[in-house]
């Protein structure tokens with residue numbers, strides 16, 4: 001008799017795996033390699049930016065008080081006593097009706113408190129001395145970039161667990177982090193099971209297919225921020241699979257297998273978990289695709305038995321493995337980002353289970369729209385190419401129609417959400 005499994009709701013399945021989600025370790029890497037990694041410490045400003053008052057324009061630094069009577073009918077002449085570019089500091093004192101020719105980024109001379117842009121001046125030379133003339137007054141502080149106006153010393157700029165984007169890399173450089181403390185990428189092992197599987201470079205033969213799951217999951221692991229360790233493919237042979245999986249466990253932080261989790265004659269994963277002495281957290285989820293997704297834990301280490309069907313495998317990873325990886329990377333929003341979108345197609349298929357439809361989100365007249373990215377079957381691979389989101393269609397309804405507002409989980413996102421489940 002075939003085993004009867006009891007499906008549990010998606011939030012319950014996610015909660016069960018999250019009980020085994022732990023923070024990972026730190027690692028110090030050169031700033032050059034930091035893009036795309038996750039900060040392991042808050043980034044705190046240890047100095048002001050800029051750390052000196054500076055000129056935001058090419059112009060003349062003056063004492064504003066000397067300009068107060070300037071006007072169209074009353075041009076005022078300043079003696080130019082020095083010229084400085086960015087990186088240089090004035091060496092001359094600036095007295096009454098004197099100015100320093102200053103370039104963008106250069107430190108303000110101590111006595112000066114305003115900058116006059118070059119375009120607002122006329123220049124002249126007399127007796128070997130340089131002068132400039134202005135025809136309007138300036139207030140103290142005009143055209144000055146003040147110390148600390150960009151960043152004040154002591155402020156928390158970026159929180160631990162944040163994905164390092166190009167802007168954060170700029171901040172790291174600004175504050176002198178030539179070495180950056182980031183979350184160590186967890187190592188996620190992959191075994192693809194199935195006697196039918198061919199390697200990518202093998203020619204097709206009757207009854208066999210190329211192993212696509214391993215490559216897809218490996219990219220999903222990378223997108224989540226972890227490091228994939230592909231062990232290879234295994235035929236549906238209990239002893240072989242058992243030994244291979246047992247040996248792999250110690251080499252990884254998380255182990256993923258694909259295929260062999262359903263109730264078929266050659267679906268050995270349930271028996272392998274049993275022989276390993278692993279605790280199965282669930283083996284049926286009330287969702288489509290991915291209902292057979294099975295997760296077990298052995299001494300706190302998570303073993304994911306993702307479905308062999310490509311779309312089911314994909315969804316199982318994103319909902320259940322991604323948040324565990326992001327938690328290891330110190331994220332406090334480890335789940336997929338949930339947004340609202342307007343459905344741009346009819347989806348009449350009724351379903352008792354919640355559906356996660358591989359979809360494409362786009363923009364239509366300023367609103368986010370969502371459309372299924374292809375055939376909505378668990379065993380298809382083609383709809384995954386255009387998928388940048390999973391549309392959530394709760395079960396128990398008679399289908400969905402164009403124009404309805406739906407919840408969508410956005411896949412190409414580094415922000416995440418705390419808990420997208422109702």
Ligand SMILES: Nc1nc2c(c(=O)[nH]1)N[C@H]1C(S)=C(S)[C@@H](COP(=O)(O)OP(=O)(O)OC[C@H]3O[C@@H](n4cnc5c(N)ncnc54)[C@H](O)[C@@H]3O)O[C@H]1N2
Nearest residue numbers: 192194211212213214259260261262267292307308309312
């Ligand atoms: N009697 C029942 N049959 C099935 C049930 C059920 O409840 N009762 N569940 C169905 C559902 S839903 C799914 S999903 C699949 C899950 O199957 P398995 O996880 O056991 O996976 P396999 O049997 O190994 O393979 C399923 C399918 O996927 C293809 N596959 C496997 N590995 C790969 C790979 N690496 N790359 C590409 N494609 C792969 C495999 O050839 C099969 O076609 O079970 C249903 N059956």
Ligand code: MOO
Nearest residue numbers: 290291292312378
């Ligand atoms: O796990 Mo199966 O669709 O539910 O693909």
Ligand SMILES: [Mg+2]
Nearest residue numbers: 260262264267
């Ligand atoms: Mg099977």
